[in-house]
């Protein structure tokens with residue numbers, strides 16, 4: 001047993017995860033590849049599947065780091081029907097699906113995600129996971145899901161993306177790794193700055209109007225590189 005613990009620790013060390021996260025720093029979560037232990041006096045505490053943080057206090061057991069390693073989570077799959085409602089109880093399971101991200105400045109590697117019911121581009125640590133077909137569903141960690149729709153009722157050429165319980169946009173598709181609408185074919189999105197530098201609002205741009213007073217950039221949305 002002692003040898004096993006030593007061996008595990010050694011593997012951790014050689015894989016480059018030997019630094020410790022600072023007080024209040026991130027120490028785990030889906031997509032996290034940094035340190036998974038905390039400086040003395042702080043304990044790595046799971047906030048949600050995407051984020052663990054070094055909080056004041058000492059662990060009651062020395063084995064707490066094992067629950068926050070980012071490499072342990074992404075294999076879980078909740079296979080599935082997109083009409084599934086929130087019946088699955090899951091603590092920390094990775095939602096099924098793909099991330100969707102932008103590849104151009106100012107939102108280079110900002111990820112599509114739900115912020116208070118609104119789809120936005122934001123940090124990878126809180127990225128959404130999507131099932132992409134002719135509908136796009138956002139799969140939540142609790143097994144529930146929401147549809148990604150374009151609000152075509154909006155009066156201007158920039159149409160807000162919305163998350164809803166039913167699918168109204170049913171012509172999504174992937175063209176290579178690029179998210180498009182097919183009828184008609186549209187793939188230009190506007191990413192508009194908000195007061196939070198880490199969050200951009202997203203619109204499908206169907207023409208030339210720009211949201212007044214906002215700083216927006218035309219971007220496309222992609223699956224992450226699968227290499």
Ligand SMILES: *[C@@H]1O[C@H](CO)[C@@H](O)[C@H](O)[C@H]1NC(C)=O
Nearest residue numbers: 151152153154155160162164
């Ligand atoms: C879509 O846009 C219209 C017009 O701006 C608005 O009244 C409506 O509430 C929006 N729908 C959703 C689901 O956001």
